């Protein structure tokens with residue numbers, strides 16, 4: 001089902017997975033998917049490796065979950081280093097297989113990689129345009145949004161100008177970069193309202209389970225960890241998982257009370273933390 005239709009009917013719950021690197025990783029992932037499908041997610045999404053590095057793996061995982069688990073799936077797709085023709089091939093294949101939702105992204109080259117091939121697609125707007133021009137309204141199109149600003153944007157005016165352009169080109173809903181301070185999210189929603197963006201924005205939540213991993217993520221994507229949360233984890237490092245789950249529960253409760261359109265969980269291919277959080281907040285959803 002198209003996510004734009006779902007968002008008219010319900011507050012969505014969604015889970016993000018990435019294609020594992022090993023057979024063992026796939027076995028584990030499908031056990032976690034079995035656990036998570038009991039929560040009846042509105043959709044799940046599968047990441048795409050920058051520059052097409054997981055092209056076949058993303059496609060196969062999207063189709064397998066859609067066909068075998070009968071879960072509504074959104075495929076992430078990045079456009080840098082693909083040509084327009086390659087993108088159209090990928091989308092035709094999804095269309096033929098009944099996949100109706102695409103998260104349209106630019107993507108990033110891995111740090112330090114300089115030998116990439118530029119095939120003309122430079123921004124998510126280029127990808128959104130291809131989807132709209134070649135497939136009418138077949139796909140529901142989402143895009144990435146950044147409550148703490150994309151690291152490459154010079155200022156908020158620039159950030160919001162291009163976000164508005166993404167919407168005008170055909171982006172129907174946004175999913176946020178992970179964040180830990182809900183005030184940053186609410187400030188961002190105010191900025192969206194000021195430019196009349198008027199599309200659903202789904203907050204992306206990642207419960208902290210491994211402090212070093214989170215520190216790496218936040219430094220890469222311009223997100224901040226509130227000082228009180230930082231201090232607590234540094235004081236009780238052996239309790240990081242418990243602290244992370246409790247924090248995420250409060251974060252999600254507050255977001256739902258403030259009327260968000262849905263919650264998107266960055267699961268890191270696990271189920272325990274997401275299930276614990278979901279069970280605490282399900283009565284509010």
Ligand code: FAD
Nearest residue numbers: 047048050076105106107123124125144150153162175177
């Ligand atoms: P863009 O929308 O192109 O924006 C990048 C920068 O360019 C911003 O500063 C923006 O303001 C500016 N900009 C936008 N359009 C234009 C334009 N037309 N002209 C000039 N400037 C413009 N990465 C992956 O590799 N695979 C994934 O599966 C993946 N999934 C993600 C899921 C979510 C929910 C999020 C938030 C991010 C994800 N990413 C993924 C990371 C993403 O690819 C990076 O954050 C990347 O740096 C930007 O992608 P974008 O689509 O936001 O780019």
